Amino acid sequence: MNDFERHFTYESIPEKPGEELGHPGMTIAFVGNPNCGKTTLFNAYTGANLKTANWPGVTVEGKEGHTTFEGFEVRLVDLPGTYSLTSYTMEEEVARSYVLSGDADVIVDVVDASSLERSLYLTLQLLALGKPVVVALNMMDVVRKRGMEIDIHRLAETLGCPVIPVSARKREGLQPLLHAAYHHKGVRHDPIQHEHAVDDGMPEKHEKYVMVYSPDLEQKIDAVRAEFKKAYPDVRNARWYATKLLEGDVSVRRDYPLELPVLEHSCEGQFIRERYDFISEIVAECVFNRSARAETTDKADRVLTNKYWSIPVFLLIMGGVFALTFVLGDAVKGVFEEWLDAFNGWVADGLDKIGASPMVVSLVCDGAISGVGTVLTFLPNIAILFTALAFLEDSGYMSRVAYVMDGIMGRLGLSGRAFIPMILGFGCTVPAIMSSRTLERMEDRRKVMLVTPFMSCSARLPIYVLFAGLFFDQWAGVVAFSMYVLGILVALLVLLVVRGRDKDPDAGGMLLIELPEYKMPDAHTVWIYVWEKVKDYVTRAGTVIFAASVIMWLLLNFGTAGYVDGDVAQSFGAWLGRLLVPVLAPIGSGDWRLAVALLAGISAKEVVVSSVSVLFGIGGASVGTAALHEALLAIGFGPANALAFMAFCLLYVPCIATIATIATESKSRRYALGAVVFQLVVAWVVAFAVYRVALLFLA
Structure with a gap:
C-alpha cells in the first residue's frame, strides 16, 4: 500500500438513497471556513436578508431559512464560519455544538474549490464524525477562470462522500446540491476493512476511516478508544472523542475526563501535520493546472497591506x-x-x-x-x-x-x-x-x-x-x-x-485571518x-x-x-x-x-x-x-x-x-x-x- 492509499480506502457513493430516509422534511446545516461563500450559498436558497463579509466572526450565531425540494420543506441552518472543530473561538464552539447535537440530518460542507488545501482540513474533521456529509465545491467559476481542473469523481472517492460543484455567486449547481443532500440523508455505508501494522508488525483489523494516521498515532487512538468505550458506553463515535482527547481538546477533556498516561501530553501538532500531509496528497491526486495566487491580488496587497501605506x-x-x-x-x-x-x-x-x-x-x-x-x-x-x-x-x-x-x-x-x-x-x-x-x-x-x-x-x-x-x-x-x-x-x-x-496585557492572542483574493x-x-x-x-x-x-x-x-x-x-x-x-x-x-x-x-x-x-x-x-x-x-x-x-x-x-x-x-x-x-x-x-x-x- 503506497502513502496515498494508506490514508484512505475507497467507499462507493450509492446511486440511490438509503432504504430509511425518515420523513420527507429535513434539516441541512451549512458548515465551512470563513470566506468560502457559505452564507452567499445560503442566501441563494432562502433569499434571507443575511450579510456576508470577508472576515471571521460576522456570523456569530447560526441563521435559519427554508426552501423546498420536490414539494417538501427543507430547513437550512447557516452556521458560523470556522476553520476546524476544535473549540478555540466562539464561532468554532457554536458550529461544533450544533454539528454534534445531531439536529442536522445532513451536513453540507461548503468548500472553496480554489483553495482546497485550506478547506479540506475542516472536511476531514466533519467526515470523522460519522454523520452524513455532502461537500459543496463552491467557487467553481473561479477555478474555471484560472484554468484549473478538479477531478470531482476522484475527490468523491477519496473522501467517501458526494462532492457537488457549485457557484453560489452565479447560482450554479444549486439543485444538484440539494438533490444530493436530500438523498444522502440517513445513508449508512457498510464498513470496509483494511489493515495497518501495529504491535511489532501484528495486523489489527479496523473499520474503514477516511483518515488513517501513522501507526504510532493509531496505537494511541486504539488505547484511548478502548478506555473511553468502557467509561462512556453510551457515547457514539468513540474514535472521534479519543482523537480529541489526544489533541488536548479542552471541552472534550472537561466533559469526558479520562486518566491515562498517553493523555499527559497533547498530540495535536502531530495530528495537524498528518492531516495536512494527507490533504497535500489529495490535492496532488485530484487538482490539475494549479495556478498561483492571482497576480492582481498580489499587486494590490503590495499597497493595501504595506507597512507604511496601508x-x-x-x-x-x-x-x-x-x-x-x-x-x-x-x-x-x-x-x-x-x-x-x-x-x-x-x-x-x-x-x-x-x-x-x-x-x-x-x-x-x-x-x-x-x-x-x-x-x-x-x-x-x-x-x-x-x-x-x-x-x-x-x-x-x-x-x-x-x-x-x-x-x-x-x-x-x-x-x-x-x-x-x-x-x-x-x-x-x-x-x-x-x-x-x-x-x-x-x-x-x-x-x-x-x-x-x-x-x-x-x-x-x-x-x-x-x-x-x-x-x-x-x-x-x-x-x-x-x-x-x-x-x-x-x-x-x-x-x-x-x-x-490589565493583569496580563500581552494575552490578547494572535490574529488568524484569511486574506481572500479580490473579486x-x-x-x-x-x-x-x-x-x-x-x-x-x-x-x-x-x-x-x-x-x-x-x-x-x-x-x-x-x-x-x-x-x-x-x-x-x-x-x-x-x-x-x-x-x-x-x-x-x-x-x-x-x-x-x-x-x-x-x-x-x-x-x-x-x-x-x-x-x-x-x-x-x-x-x-x-x-x-x-x-x-x-x-x-x-x-x-x-x-x-x-x-x-x-x-x-x-x-x-x-x-x-x-x-x-x-x-x-x-x-x-x-x-x-x-x-x-x-x-x-x-x-x-x-x-x-x-x-x-x-x-x-x-x-
Missing part, C-alpha cells in the same frame, strides 16, 4: 466613501424634502377641513410627521453609505483592514481580531458588540465592548449630515469623516489606558446587505423614532398647568433641559432644547435629528435648510458648537439596545452601567476639548 490608503478610501455619501446623498435628499413638505402640508389641510383641533394638527404634523420625516430625508445618505461598505466587504478589502490593524492592536494588548467588532460598529453597534464573542478572554471582550460604541454607527450619520451641512457647506463631507476618525482615535487611546490596568462583489449579496440596512432604518423610523417624536411633542406641549398652547418654555421638556444646561454649557450646548434632544437620543441616535426639528419648531422636512440654521444662530450656536455637539453625539451614551447588549454579553449589569458612565465622561471631556480648540479657529 493605513493612509484605508483613510483615503473611507474619506472617498463619505464624500460620495454627501455628494450623491444630498442631491437625492433635496427631492425627499420636497415630497415630505408637500405631504405634511396635504395632511395639515386635510385635518383642517375635517375640523380637527389645533392640538391634534400640531401632534400629527409638528410631532409625528416632522419627527419621522426628518429622519427619512437622510435615507439616501444611509443607502449610499451601506452600498459602499457592502462593496468593500464583498470585494475582500475589509479583511485587510483587520490584518493591517493587528500590529497596532497588539501594542494595546489585543489582536487584530479585536478590531473587527470596531469595524462592524460603523454599521450597527449591537451586532458589533455581539461579534466580540470571537475573542477568547472575557477581559478582552469587555475592552472591546467599552470602546466599540465610540465607532460612528449608521444612526449617527444623520446628525453629521445635518450639522455639517448647516455649518460647513462644501467641507461637510470632510467634517463628517473627521467624526469617524475621531471615534477610532478615542477608542485606541482608551484601549491604551485600559491596557495599563468583483456579488450584486445579489450587496443588494441583500443594503436592503437589510435600509429596511431596518425605515422600520426604526416607523416605530422607535415615531414613538420618540410623539413623546417629545408631549413633553414640549404639556406642563404642570396642562397644554401650554405654544409656550414651550413652560413645558416638562423645558424643565428637564434646564436641569442639564449647567453640564452641557461648557461644551457649547447650553440651550435646553439641545439638552432635551441629547436626552431623547438615548432611545435611538436618529431621534436627535427629529427632536431638533420638533424642539425648534421647524415644520415639515425643512430641517436641513436656512430655517434651522437661523434658529441655531439666534441662540449663539455656530460652527464650533456644531463640532463639539457632533463629537458629544459620537461618544456619549449608546442607544438602549446597545446598553442591553453590553449587559448581556459582559454578563454584568454593573459593568454595563459603569461603561455608560465612563462613555459619558469621555464624551464630555473630548467635546470640551473640541469646542475650546474650535473656538480658536472658527470664532
Whole structure:
C-alpha cells in the first residue's frame, strides 16, 4: 500500500438513497471556513436578508431559512464560519455544538474549490464524525477562470462522500446540491476493512476511516478508544472523542475526563501535520493546472497591506466613501424634502377641513410627521453609505483592514481580531458588540465592548449630515469623516489606558485571518446587505423614532398647568433641559432644547435629528435648510458648537439596545452601567476639548 492509499480506502457513493430516509422534511446545516461563500450559498436558497463579509466572526450565531425540494420543506441552518472543530473561538464552539447535537440530518460542507488545501482540513474533521456529509465545491467559476481542473469523481472517492460543484455567486449547481443532500440523508455505508501494522508488525483489523494516521498515532487512538468505550458506553463515535482527547481538546477533556498516561501530553501538532500531509496528497491526486495566487491580488496587497501605506490608503478610501455619501446623498435628499413638505402640508389641510383641533394638527404634523420625516430625508445618505461598505466587504478589502490593524492592536494588548467588532460598529453597534464573542478572554471582550460604541454607527450619520451641512457647506463631507476618525482615535487611546490596568496585557492572542483574493462583489449579496440596512432604518423610523417624536411633542406641549398652547418654555421638556444646561454649557450646548434632544437620543441616535426639528419648531422636512440654521444662530450656536455637539453625539451614551447588549454579553449589569458612565465622561471631556480648540479657529 503506497502513502496515498494508506490514508484512505475507497467507499462507493450509492446511486440511490438509503432504504430509511425518515420523513420527507429535513434539516441541512451549512458548515465551512470563513470566506468560502457559505452564507452567499445560503442566501441563494432562502433569499434571507443575511450579510456576508470577508472576515471571521460576522456570523456569530447560526441563521435559519427554508426552501423546498420536490414539494417538501427543507430547513437550512447557516452556521458560523470556522476553520476546524476544535473549540478555540466562539464561532468554532457554536458550529461544533450544533454539528454534534445531531439536529442536522445532513451536513453540507461548503468548500472553496480554489483553495482546497485550506478547506479540506475542516472536511476531514466533519467526515470523522460519522454523520452524513455532502461537500459543496463552491467557487467553481473561479477555478474555471484560472484554468484549473478538479477531478470531482476522484475527490468523491477519496473522501467517501458526494462532492457537488457549485457557484453560489452565479447560482450554479444549486439543485444538484440539494438533490444530493436530500438523498444522502440517513445513508449508512457498510464498513470496509483494511489493515495497518501495529504491535511489532501484528495486523489489527479496523473499520474503514477516511483518515488513517501513522501507526504510532493509531496505537494511541486504539488505547484511548478502548478506555473511553468502557467509561462512556453510551457515547457514539468513540474514535472521534479519543482523537480529541489526544489533541488536548479542552471541552472534550472537561466533559469526558479520562486518566491515562498517553493523555499527559497533547498530540495535536502531530495530528495537524498528518492531516495536512494527507490533504497535500489529495490535492496532488485530484487538482490539475494549479495556478498561483492571482497576480492582481498580489499587486494590490503590495499597497493595501504595506507597512507604511496601508493605513493612509484605508483613510483615503473611507474619506472617498463619505464624500460620495454627501455628494450623491444630498442631491437625492433635496427631492425627499420636497415630497415630505408637500405631504405634511396635504395632511395639515386635510385635518383642517375635517375640523380637527389645533392640538391634534400640531401632534400629527409638528410631532409625528416632522419627527419621522426628518429622519427619512437622510435615507439616501444611509443607502449610499451601506452600498459602499457592502462593496468593500464583498470585494475582500475589509479583511485587510483587520490584518493591517493587528500590529497596532497588539501594542494595546489585543489582536487584530479585536478590531473587527470596531469595524462592524460603523454599521450597527449591537451586532458589533455581539461579534466580540470571537475573542477568547472575557477581559478582552469587555475592552472591546467599552470602546466599540465610540465607532460612528449608521444612526449617527444623520446628525453629521445635518450639522455639517448647516455649518460647513462644501467641507461637510470632510467634517463628517473627521467624526469617524475621531471615534477610532478615542477608542485606541482608551484601549491604551485600559491596557495599563490589565493583569496580563500581552494575552490578547494572535490574529488568524484569511486574506481572500479580490473579486468583483456579488450584486445579489450587496443588494441583500443594503436592503437589510435600509429596511431596518425605515422600520426604526416607523416605530422607535415615531414613538420618540410623539413623546417629545408631549413633553414640549404639556406642563404642570396642562397644554401650554405654544409656550414651550413652560413645558416638562423645558424643565428637564434646564436641569442639564449647567453640564452641557461648557461644551457649547447650553440651550435646553439641545439638552432635551441629547436626552431623547438615548432611545435611538436618529431621534436627535427629529427632536431638533420638533424642539425648534421647524415644520415639515425643512430641517436641513436656512430655517434651522437661523434658529441655531439666534441662540449663539455656530460652527464650533456644531463640532463639539457632533463629537458629544459620537461618544456619549449608546442607544438602549446597545446598553442591553453590553449587559448581556459582559454578563454584568454593573459593568454595563459603569461603561455608560465612563462613555459619558469621555464624551464630555473630548467635546470640551473640541469646542475650546474650535473656538480658536472658527470664532
